[in-house]
Structures are given as C-alpha cells and as structure tokens.
Amino acid sequence: MDEPVLLTGAGGRVGRAILTGIDEAYDWRLLDREPVAADALPDGVSDHDVVVADVTDDAAVREAVEGVGAVVHLAGDPRPNAPWDSVLSNNIDGTQTMLEAAVDAGVDRFVFASSNHAVGAYETDDRTPHMYRKDDEFRLNGSELPRPSNLYGVSKAAGETLGRYYHDHHDLSVACVRIGNLTKDHPPKEYERGQAMWLSHRDCAHLFDRCLAADYDYEIVYGISDNDRKYYSIERAREVLGYEPEDNSAEYTFSGEPKEQVEPDSA
Template sequence: MDEPVLLTGAGGRVGGAILDGLADAYDWRLLFHSAPAEEPSHEYLVGDVVDAALMQEACDGVGAVVHLAGDPRPDAPWDSVLENNIHGTKVLYDAAVEAGVEKFVYASSNHAVGHFEPERTPDLYRAHDDFLLDGTELPRPGNFYGISKAAGETIGRFYHDEHGISVCNIRIGNLTEDHPPIDYERGQAMWLSHRDCAQLHQCALEADYEYEIVYGISDNDRKYYSLERAKEALGYEPADNSAHFDGTERVGTDG
C-alpha cells in the first residue's frame, strides 16, 4: 500500500505488536489517546476518536485505517463504551468515508462472543473438543465491552453496504508477548503471538475483500475459533502455536 495507514490506539498492546512487526512496512500515521512518553518515529496525532475534526485530519490522505482505539477494559462501564467504543467508531467511519479511505480494519474482540463459553467449559478449551466459532455466528457478548465490539462490527457492515468501504473485523484473542499463559486453558486456546498479530493485520491491509469477520489467534492445537476464514479471505499463515510451550520454555519454532 503506497498511501499512509492510520493506526488508532497506537499506544496500546495490540498497536505495539503491529508496530513491532510492521514499523517499516507502511507509512504510518499514529493516533495516541495521550502524548507518548517517547517521540514516535512516525507522524502522529494526540486526541480522542470522538473528536470529529481530529478524525477528519487523521484520515486525510490515508489509504487504510486500522482502528484499535477505545476503552479496552472487559469491565468497562456502559457510559464509557457507548462514548469511546461505539460512538467513536461511528465518528471515525464518517471521517474515513468522507476522506475516501478504501479499507477499514477493525479490532473486534473475543468478548463479542463471550457467552458461547459458559455452557461448554472446560471442554471448549481442549484439543479433543471439535466446537469451533467461524465468524458466521451471531454475536453473544459477554459484557458491555463485548456489546461495543459487536456494535462496531455492525457499524462496519452498514458503512460497507452504504458506502462501499472494505471492512475486516478481527476478533482478537489473547495477545501476550513471549508465550501463552501457562496452566490457563482458556488463554492457551485463544492465544495470539505478537508476530502472528502483526502478520494478520498486514494480511488484512493487503488482501482484497468486501466485508469480513475473522478470528485473531495463533494456530493453537487448543482452539475454539476457526482460522479458516482468515486463511481463505486474507491469506493468513500463523507461525505460532500455544502447544509449542512446555512450562516457560519454548520448544517450537524460534520467535
């Protein structure tokens, strides 16, 4: 992609993983909620996605948006997710469409389908269980944060249908830097490594699609999210697997 890419929520954990892996792959324009501690090596802005004028400035001249910004807390209160996650996503879509942005990659979440879990645990997290969510199921949010992420997917559906912008919603699993959480079955089942996170977002920026919902995890032996749509629609080829860890020592491919 020759045009700049806007990355909102650049100071967060997912933003850090993307920039760690793709810092030189794109001409990034970064949006931080508050001023970064160190001067970024890319163009950046500071502010909130609910600021319509700032979002118009942020989207001006960019070819794609990777939208991570919002209140990330699973226990975030309704007023916060309504303003920051739902309304903020709508404000950013408005600015992107007005600026002629072609592609919008949205950070959805496992919490958008969190209520599929209680009735099936703990087998759901184990390799012998064949239950898989594939992105075609209706959302079953597990909290207000999950509701906001499901709403963001629906907002994207509207803006794709109404304005033709390409939209990829990535239901991100459990992103950790070094290894999946040991002795925590759920965390291993939905683990996403940093390099797979970066690769998946690069695939979403480069592939041709109209509207997609995919799951963002590594290729774990234990998983209840299907990766088939991410592989088929985006060309995602995850490198990591939570089963490659024994205790705190990695025994699989080098990271």
C-alpha cells in the same frame, strides 16, 4: 500501499505488536489520546505523523484521516468491565466517528479491532472447559451471531455492525478481527482458555498486515495463532486474507520459552 495507514490506539498493546512487526511495511500516521512513547514509534515517523486526540473529537479525527489509504482502528476503552457510559462514548460513538470520517475522506479500507468478548457468551457451562481442549470439535468461525459476555463485548459487536453498514452503504472494505489473548509469552499452563485463544505478537502483526494487503469486501475473522487447542476457526482468515500464523501455544514451555527439541535416538 502508497498512501499512509492511520493507526488509532497506537500506544496500546495491539498497536505496539503491529508496529514492532510491520513497522517498515507501511508509512504510518499514529493517533492516540496520550502521546505515544518514543520507543513505540517506527523509524521515519516524526512528530508531524503523530496525532494526540480522542477518537470522539470529530474535527481531530477528520484531520487525521485526510490523505490516508487505510485505517486500523484499535482505540477505545479496552476494559472488559468498562461501564456503559465509557463504551458508548469511546467504543461505539468513537468507532462511528472514525468510520464516517474515513468514508468522507475517501479511505479505501477499514480494519476494526473487535474482540473475543463479542462472542464470550458461547462459553456456556455445558461447553467449558471441554471446548478449550484440542480434542473438542466446537468451533466459532465468524458467521455466528454475536453473544457478548459483557458491555465491552456489546460495544465490539456494535462496531462490527457499524462496519457492515458502512460497507453496504458506502462500499468501504471492512475487516473485523476478533482478537483473542494477545501476549508476548503465552499464558500459564493452568489457563486453558488463554492457551486456546492465544495470539502471539508475531502472528498479530502478520494478521493485520494481511488485512491491509488482501482483497475483500466485509469480513469477520478470528485473531489467534495456530494453536493445538482452539475453539475459534482461523480458516476464513487463511482463505480470504492469506493469514499463515507461525506460532502455536503448544510449542512453548509455560515460561514462554520455546520447547527444547529432543532428537530421537538413532536406529
């Protein structure tokens, strides 16, 4: 991609994972409501490439998207217990502001950070904890209707629907990534749900890279690593985006270190 990529919410956890993994692959323009820490800036990104603004600020957003080829939209209130006034303003209104500005600026594609919370209510009492275990066959694949587990999840489902609208009416390529449990070291042993939806930093960066590079119209995919335990399917991400995750929560000790490989005894 010859044109810069605008990354909103660049100073957050997902933004840092993306920039750490694929910082040299693109020219970046960063937007965050707070100044981005110097250690999070990719090489070659100057102060001129960093916009300190809120995504609900229409004028600032329109200036930020001018001349970019793609938007990766992470910004918003990330709290699962965020109150309605915050998710409405920061997550729903903010996403619509970004989409409208992207369309008006002639941006080609829009990658939206959705969330596992958009489908959290599928985790019913009769399915858990079995659905978190590797021998259970239940899978969500992105074709199911949203079932949010909280108001934050409602805002992410709304963002997916806004993306569908802007694709259908303005021919914008949109990928919605329902991000699982992003951690640098995978979750502790007793947290079965976290193991099932674990997304490593390396796989996170790779998945968003594929969202920027692949050809697609409108997609909803799950953002998890290739874990033995999983109740989200990553087949659509493999097929359409070319996503090839390298990590698996089963291959790590619960301190976050790779398991020691023991050679079999010689015959």
